Amino acid sequence: MLKSQQDEIMPQNWYNIIPDLPEPLPPPRSEGSKNSSIELLNRIIPGELLRQEFTFNRYERIPDEVREKYQMIGRPTPLLRAVNLEKLLDYRGKIFYKYEGATITGSHKINTAIPQAFYAREEGISEVVTETGAGQWGTATALASALYGLKSKVFMVRVSYDQKPMRKAVMNVYGTEVIPSPSSETDYGRSILSQNADHPGSLGIAISEAVEYALNTGSRYMLGSVMNSVITHQSIIGLETKKQLEIEGEQPDVMIGCVGGGSNFSGFVFPFVGNSNSIEMIASTAAEVPKFRDGGYKYDFIDSAGILPKLRMYSLGAGFVPDRIYAGGLRYHGAAPALSLLVKRGTIAHDEVQENEVIDALKIFSRTQGIIAAPESGHAIASALRYIKGEKNSRKTIVINVSGHGLMDLGIFSKKVG
Amino acid sequence: MGYPDDSTVLAALKTAIRNGVHKIELGYPSPDPKYDGPGIKRTHLGNPASIDSDYPEIFSELREHGISYYALLYYSDVCADLDYSLRRLKELGFKGLILPDLLIDYFSESKQIITHIQGQSLEFVPFFTQATPDAVIREVSRKTRSWIYYGLQPSTGIIVPLDFKSVGRRVGELLAGRNVVYGFGIRGTRDVELLRNMGAYGAAVGSAFVEHLRSGDMGSIAELLKEMGGAASA
Numbered sequence: 203m204l205k206s207q208q209d210e211i212m213p214q215n216w217y218n219i220i221p222d223l224p225e226p227l228p229p230p231r232s233e234g235s236k237n238s239s240i241e242l243l244n245r246i247i248p249g250e251l252l253r254q255e256f257t258f259n260r261y262e263r264i265p266d267e268v269r270e271k272y273q274m275i276g277r278p279t280p281l282l283r284a285v286n287l288e289k290l291l292d293y294r295g296k297i298f299y300k301y302e303g304a305t306i307t308g309s310h311k312i313n314t315a316i317p318q319a320f321y322a323r324e325e326g327i328s329e330v331v332t333e334t335g336a337g338q339w340g341t342a343t344a345l346a347s348a349l350y351g352l353k354s355k356v357f358m359v360r361v362s363y364d365q366k367p368m369r370k371a372v373m374n375v376y377g378t379e380v381i382p383s384p385s386s387e388t389d390y391g392r393s394i395l396s397q398n399a400d401h402p403g404s405l406g407i408a409i410s411e412a413v414e415y416a417l418n419t420g421s422r423y424m425l426g427s428v429m430n431s432v433i434t435h436q437s438i439i440g441l442e443t444k445k446q447l448e449i450e451g452e453q454p455d456v457m458i459g460c461v462g463g464g465s466n467f468s469g470f471v472f473p474f475v476g477n478s479n480s481i482e483m484i485a486s487t488a489a490e491v492p493k494f495r496d497g498g499y500k501y502d503f504i505d506s507a508g509i510l511p512k513l514r515m516y517s518l519g520a521g522f523v524p525d526r527i528y529a530g531g532l533r534y535h536g537a538a539p540a541l542s543l544l545v546k547r548g549t550i551a552h553d554e555v556q557e558n559e560v561i562d563a564l565k566i567f568s569r570t571q572g573i574i575a576a577p578e579s580g581h582a583i584a585s586a587l588r589y590i591k592g593e594k595n596s597r598k599t600i601v602i603n604v605s606g607h608g609l610m611d612l613g614i615f616s617k618k619v620g
Numbered sequence: 621m622g623y624p625d626d627s628t629v630l631a632a633l634k635t636a637i638r639n640g641v642h643k644i645e646l647g648y649p650s651p652d653p654k655y656d657g658p659g660i661k662r663t664h665l666g667n668p669a670s671i672d673s674d675y676p677e678i679f680s681e682l683r684e685h686g687i688s689y690y691a692l693l694y695y696s697d698v699c700a701d702l703d704y705s706l707r708r709l710k711e712l713g714f715k716g717l718i719l720p721d722l723l724i725d726y727f728s729e730s731k732q733i734i735t736h737i738q739g740q741s742l743e744f745v746p747f748f749t750q751a752t753p754d755a756v757i758r759e760v761s762r763k764t765r766s767w768i769y770y771g772l773q774p775s776t777g778i779i780v781p782l783d784f785k786s787v788g789r790r791v792g793e794l795l796a797g798r799n800v801v802y803g804f805g806i807r808g809t810r811d812v813e814l815l816r817n818m819g820a821y822g823a824a825v826g827s828a829f830v831e832h833l834r835s836g837d838m839g840s841i842a843e844l845l846k847e848m849g850g851a852a853s854a
């Protein structure tokens with residue numbers, strides 16, 4: 203893409219929804235009366251990120267160095283009309299999709315990994331650490347830390363580690379050390395292993411291990427999702443989409459995305475929330491992890507060990523261990539507080555989709571639009587297909603966020619190719 | 621109230637009054653001090669003080685010196701019988717009250733509750749934080765005429781990075797002409813100096829004050845207040 207086109211579409215600022223929410227966002231809570239786990243964040247994440255976490259500033263300037271890297275990794279990402287899908291479904295409205303899979307690492311996760319690594323480097327930090335489930339976040343962290351010359355370490359949920367050797371290989375090529383979690387590298391990992399040496403791991407456990415490692419080594423923890431600051435960075439998805447639709451002369455009627463911790467979905471829809479009450483927004487989750495349907499809206503821990511503060515969110519419980527992993531990125535027990543608040547108020551609707559339906563949707567999308575989307579993104583596509591089935595005669599403009607490609611997740615088709 | 625014990629509280633209040641404090645916020649303990657940091661949390665735990673008790677010495681000391689005093693309570697602790705609590709606060713001579721959890725946990729009912737409190741001739745002191753949306757700040761402040769409490773940090777007594785200048789801009793824009801008292805995480809003269817530059821009406825010193833209360837050392841309380849008074853007339 204020409205630089206002038208990039209400049210027109212890519213925003214100068216990220217957008218933070220907090221000052222525009224319809225009611226105050228409940229603050230994080232720290233348990234106990236000894237130390238504050240909120241204050242502890244000073245030792246876990248870069249200071250600038252922590253400032254962004256609690257800011258009321260509606261706009262945060264994207265540093266020039268970060269914008270440059272955004273261009274390098276493929277931003278702005280394309281917004282495309284799914285003409286073949288419209289034909290197949292005989293749909294009279296329009297279907298667009300924002301394709302975050304077009305970034306170098308293959309998902310939206312790089313949008314926040316870059317600024318987080320940048321702030322860490324600016325503050326003189328030499329190493330970053332994080333967790334990964336499906337591997338998308340670990341890959342994004344691996345590349346971002348390589349770009350800023352930082353050492354990096356990734357605790358990878360053990361089932362994914364065993365089932366996705368290619369993901370691990372990608373992270374290794376970027377220079378990252380990948381460790382299966384639970385591991386014997388941390389007190390928390392050792393305590394889990396002592397109870398069950400074959401523990402499959404979970405995102406909550408891997409987060410706790412990464413945070414413990416950061417606290418013990420003076421490295422900084424990279425936040426993959428859930429937190430306000432991450433969603434602010436991910437607003438680039440929605441801001442670009444807004445501009446791209448504007449250029450096309452289109453207005454969305456329906457926006458659909460998938461939810462793990464809530465970062466791609468929130469980044470996609472939040473820039474549209476304030477402007478219009480008439481856009482239907484649908485958050486699609488895995489029926490196996492039905493946080494909005496079956497989870498309570500309550501204070502719960504971000505991580506399993508409870509090192510990090512509690513957040514008010516929809517949660518299935520910080521100890522939640524899902525038993526299957528066809529969409530590792532949607533397995534998190536909770537969802538971002540601002541997103542949870544808007545779901546609670548009914549501003550954002552939710553939908554739950556099962557594995558079979560997701561696999562069918564991925565096949566339909568790949569055979570019409572050519573893209574093999576990530577299993578996580580397959581939920582958004584499946585929810586869109588469901589929606590369209592019920593709206594055959596409408597002329598609504600539907601925009602789907604396809605958060606990543608699925609070229610590293612082809613294993614999910616192996617049982618059911620057809 | 622009640623921390624570390626009644627006589628220390630009385631002595632501290634006397635010291636505060638001698639050192640030019642204008643307004644006093646008296647916090648009552650809660651069984652669930654949900655939005656407080658560790659320092660203030662400790663003052664709540666196992667503390668039997670409540671609005672049921674009269675504390676004649678404390679209140680007559682405050683009244684004698686013409687100090688306006690305000691109660692800080694969690695709404696979740698008083699909502700079961702709000703009218704009783706409001707009546708008691710009036711009897712005890714409180715000028716108004718601060719309910720830090722009202723807009724967060726009871727947002728949908730908050731307008732009615734505020735009107736009800738004002739109807740009992742108590743001042744409702746709005747409590748805003750960094751996470752209070754702009755529209756809520758505008759609307760709630762318009763409903764009230766009292767001073768305003770603005771919490772700078774995500775909970776009491778803790779420090780995360782904060783851009784004082786942008787807070788000043790925000791408050792200047794949303795709360796022009798209002799008396800804003802800043803609290804949470806204010807520790808020393810440097811903070812008070814920054815607040816004064818922002819046009820603050822006052823600074824609420826909680827955790828730092830409580831640390832001195834715990835030690836019971838009135839000399840250090842006087843010093844803290846003198847230092848701060850030198851930076852702002854809070």
Ligand SMILES: Cc1ncc(COP(=O)(O)O)c(C=O)c1O
Pocket residue numbers: 309310335336337338339426427428460461462463464465466467530531532576578579605606607
């Ligand atoms: C491609 C993809 N989409 C979606 C998600 C879910 O995360 P979030 O809800 O934070 O966007 C993930 C998480 O790993 C992912 O890899």
